[in-house]
Amino acid sequence: MHLVVCAKQIPDPETPPSAFRIxxxxxxxxxxxxxxxVLSQFDGIAAEAALRIKEANAGSKVTVISLGADSAAAxxxxxxxxxxxxxxxxxxxxxxxxxxxxxxxxxASAIKKLGDVDAVFCGRQxxxxxxxxxxxxxxxxxxxxxxxxxxxxxxDASGLTIQRVVDxxxxxxxxxxxxxxxxxxxxxxxRYPKLPQIMAAAKKTVTQWKTDDLGLAASEVGxxxxxxxxxxxxxxxxxxxxxxxxxxxPAEQAAALVAKLRADHxx
Amino acid sequence: MxxxxxxxxxxxxxxxxxxxxxxxxxxxxxxxxxNVSVTLLGTGATAAAAACGGAGTAYASDDAGYDTFRAEQWxxxxxxxxxxxxxxxxxxxxxxxxxELGPRLAHRRNTAVAMDCTSIxxxxxxxxxxxxxxxxxAVATYGFATTPAMATVxxxxxxxxxxxxxxxxxxxxxxxxxxxxxxxxxxxxxxGLQITDASVVVSGGRGLGAxxxxxxxxxxxxxxxxxxxxxGASRAAVDLGWYPPSQQVGLTGKVVTPNVYFAIAISGxxxxxxxCSGSKVIVAVNRDADAxxxxxxxxxxxxxxxxxVPAIIEELKKG
Ligand SMILES: Cc1cc2nc3c(=O)[nH]c(=O)nc-3n(C[C@H](O)[C@H](O)[C@H](O)COP(=O)(O)OP(=O)(O)OC[C@H]3O[C@@H](n4cnc5c(N)ncnc54)[C@H](O)[C@@H]3O)c2cc1C
Ligand SMILES: Nc1ncnc2c1ncn2[C@@H]1O[C@H](COP(=O)(O)O)[C@@H](O)[C@H]1O
Numbered sequence: 001m002h003l004v005v006c007a008k009q010i011p012d013p014e015t016p017p018s019a020f021r022i023x024x025x026x027x028x029x030x031x032x033x034x035x036x037x038v039l040s041q042f043d044g045i046a047a048e049a050a051l052r053i054k055e056a057n058a059g060s061k062v063t064v065i066s067l068g069a070d071s072a073a074a075x076x077x078x079x080x081x082x083x084x085x086x087x088x089x090x091x092x093x094x095x096x097x098x099x100x101x102x103x104x105x106x107x108a109s110a111i112k113k114l115g116d117v118d119a120v121f122c123g124r125q126x127x128x129x130x131x132x133x134x135x136x137x138x139x140x141x142x143x144x145x146x147x148x149x150x151x152x153x154x155x156d157a158s159g160l161t162i163q164r165v166v167d168x169x170x171x172x173x174x175x176x177x178x179x180x181x182x183x184x185x186x187x188x189x190x191r192y193p194k195l196p197q198i199m200a201a202a203k204k205t206v207t208q209w210k211t212d213d214l215g216l217a218a219s220e221v222g223x224x225x226x227x228x229x230x231x232x233x234x235x236x237x238x239x240x241x242x243x244x245x246x247x248x249x250p251a252e253q254a255a256a257l258v259a260k261l262r263a264d265h266x267x
Numbered sequence: 268m269x270x271x272x273x274x275x276x277x278x279x280x281x282x283x284x285x286x287x288x289x290x291x292x293x294x295x296x297x298x299x300x301x302n303v304s305v306t307l308l309g310t311g312a313t314a315a316a317a318a319c320g321g322a323g324t325a326y327a328s329d330d331a332g333y334d335t336f337r338a339e340q341w342x343x344x345x346x347x348x349x350x351x352x353x354x355x356x357x358x359x360x361x362x363x364x365x366x367e368l369g370p371r372l373a374h375r376r377n378t379a380v381a382m383d384c385t386s387i388x389x390x391x392x393x394x395x396x397x398x399x400x401x402x403x404x405a406v407a408t409y410g411f412a413t414t415p416a417m418a419t420v421x422x423x424x425x426x427x428x429x430x431x432x433x434x435x436x437x438x439x440x441x442x443x444x445x446x447x448x449x450x451x452x453x454x455x456x457x458x459g460l461q462i463t464d465a466s467v468v469v470s471g472g473r474g475l476g477a478x479x480x481x482x483x484x485x486x487x488x489x490x491x492x493x494x495x496x497x498x499g500a501s502r503a504a505v506d507l508g509w510y511p512p513s514q515q516v517g518l519t520g521k522v523v524t525p526n527v528y529f530a531i532a533i534s535g536x537x538x539x540x541x542x543c544s545g546s547k548v549i550v551a552v553n554r555d556a557d558a559x560x561x562x563x564x565x566x567x568x569x570x571x572x573x574x575x576v577p578a579i580i581e582e583l584k585k586g
Contacts, residue, residue, distance in 0.1 A: 016559070020401065148366065172449065172450045175447045227379035231409060232408040250574040257579060267526070
C-alpha cells in the first residue's frame with residue numbers, strides 16, 4: 001500500500017499566552033523568541049496511524065507531504081525519522097497565505113502526481129488555525145470517501161475500519177480505499193524516533209515541488225486563489241483581575257468563596 | 268439589505284437541537300427581511316419544523332435513512348435545498364455532522380466555510396465571520412470572496428428568540444448511497460445532566476494526580492446539586508484515561524457556558540480556556556499561584572485541592 005501523511009509545521013501551540021504576539025499591520029503571528037516551530041501535534045499522530053498500517057502490510061510505503069516554507073523540511077524529517085519512506089515539500093512563494101481550499105487543492109495535486117496512493121492521513125485540525133478542513137477538502141478534490149476524528153484505524157478486506165470520536169461517544173465506520181482519514185489525539189501518543197533514525201532521516205533528500213511541477217497556475221494557489229480572506233487578527237481581551245479568597249485555613253477560604261458565589265446568585 | 272439565509276438543522280430525538288434553534292434565530296436577525304430557511308433530515312423532520320421559530324421555509328425529509336448521520340447521504344439533500352433557497356449565507360452547527368458537512372458542502376458549491384465561528388455579522392452587505400484561532404490565543408475575522416458565505420457556528424453564539432415557525436414546508440428527497448458505512452455506535456456520556464446544559468460545571472485536571480481525584484470533583488458537583496451541576500475534565504485528564512472524552516472541555520472538546528465553572532487542578536492552557544471562557548464566573552483551585560487559570564478566574568483559592576474541595580463541600584452543606 002502507498003500511504004500519504006499530510007504534515008504541517010506550526011508555531012508551538014504550547015507558547016504561553018504572555019509570549020504570543022500578533023503584528024496587527026500584517027495580521028500575522030510574530031514568532032516567539034526562542035520557541036521553535038513544531039510538527040502539528042495531530043499530524044504526528046496521523047503519521048503513527050499510517051505507520052502502523054504500513055507495518056501490517058509488507059511492501060507498503062509512506063510518503064509525507066508538507067506545504068510550507070523551507071523550515072517545514074524539519075517537520076518532514078521528523079516523520080521520516082518515525083519511519084516514513086519519502087518526503088515531499090511543496091514550497092513556492094505562490095503557495096503562501098492560502099486558505100484551507102488552496103492548501104487542500106495543492107496537497108491533492110501532489111497526491112495525484114504520486115499516482116498510486118491508497119490512503120491519505122491528516123490531523124483532525126492544524127493546531128495553529130484550528131480549521132479542521134483540509135482532510136475533508138482533499139477528499140472532495142480527489143473524489144474519495146473520508147472519515148474524520150479517528151480514535152483508531154484498522155483494516156479489513158474491504159478497506160479501513162475506523163473508530164471515530166463523535167459528540168456522544170464513539171462510532172465505527174467502514175471506509176473503502178482509496179480514502180482519507182483524519183486522526184485525533186484519542187488515538188494515543190506517536191512513537192519517538194531514536195537517534196540513529198533521526199540521523200538517517202537527516203541524510204534523506206526531500207523532494208521539492210513548485211506550482212509548475214503540480215500543473216497548477218499561480219492564480220489558483222496561495223493568497224491569489226483563496227476564497228476565505230483573513231481581514232483581522234487580534235488577541236482577545238484579558239479578563240478581570242482574580243480575587244484570591246482570604247483565610248488562613250481551607251475552611252475560611254471555602255467560606256469566603258461560597259459567600260461570594262451566593263452573593264453573585266450563581267449557585 | 269435583505270439577505271436569504273439557509274440553516275442546516277439537526278435533530279435529536281425528533282426535535283431540532285438547541286444550536287439549530289439558535290442559528291435560525293441568529294439568521295432571522297441577519298436576514299433583514301430576506302427569507303430564512305432550515306433543512307431538517309430524519310424521522311419527525313416535517314413535524315419538528317414547527318419548532319423553528321423565525322424560519323419562513325423548511326426543507327424536510329422524514330426518511331429514517333437520515334437518522335444515522337452519513338455526510339454523503341446528507342450532502343445531496345442539503346444541496347437540493349440550496350438550489351431552491353439560493354442563500355447568501357449558510358449556517359451550520361459546529362457539531363459532529365457540521366464539522367464534516369461544512370467543508371464538503373463548501374467545496375461542492377465552489378465556496379468557502381469558516382469553521383467554529385462565534386459571531387457572524389453583516390457589514391454593509393458583506394458577511395464577516397469571527398472565530399478563535401491559535402488555540403484561543405487569537406481572534407480572527409474573515410470575509411468571503413465567493414458566495415454563498417458559509418460558517419459553522421459554536422453552540423450558544425446566538426440566543427433563541429422564538430417566534431412563528433415556517434409557513435411552508437418543501438419535501439426533500441430520501442437518503443441515497445454512502446461509500447462510508449456506520450457499523451456501530453457506542454454512547455459514552457455521563458448519566459443525567461450534560462455539561463453543555465448544566466448551570467454549574469465542575470472540571471478536574473491533571474493536577475488531581477489520579478483517576479480517584481474525580482470522586483472528589485463529583486462530590487462537589489453533587490453538593491451543588493445533581494440537577495444543576497455536571498462534571499467536566501481537561502484534555503490532560505482525559506488523555507490519561509481518568510475521565511471519558513465526552514466530558515472534555517476545550518478547543519477539541521465541548522464548549523460550556525455555565526453560570527459557574529470550577530477549574531480544579533487545571534493550569535488554564537489557552538486550548539482549555541477556549542471551552543470555558545464564556546462562563547459567567549470562573550473559580551480556580553490550584554496550588555500554583557502563578558497558574559494561567561488565575562488570569563481568567565474571577566475567584567481563586569491557592570492550595571491543595573485535596574483539602575480545599577472538601578472544605579467547599581462542607582461549606583455548601585451548611586446551606
Ligand atoms: C491543538 C490542541 C488542542 C487542545 N485541546 C484541548 C482541549 O480541548 N481541552 C483541554 O483541556 N486541553 C486541550 N489541549 C491541551 C492543553 O494545551 C493543555 O495541555 C491541557 O489543558 C492541560 O491540562 P491540565 O490543566 O489538566 O494539566 P496541567 O497543565 O498539567 O496542569 C495541572 C495543574 O494542576 C495543578 N495542581 C497539581 N497538583 C495540584 C493539587 N494537589 N492541588 C491543586 N492544584 C494542583 C498544577 O499547579 C497545574 O496548574 C489542547 C492542546 C492542543 C495543542
Ligand atoms: N500546509 C500543510 N501542509 C501539509 N498538511 C497540511 C497543511 N495544512 C493542513 N494540513 C493537513 O490537514 C490537516 C487539517 O488542517 P486544517 O484544515 O488547516 O486544520 C492537518 O492536520 C494536516 O494533516
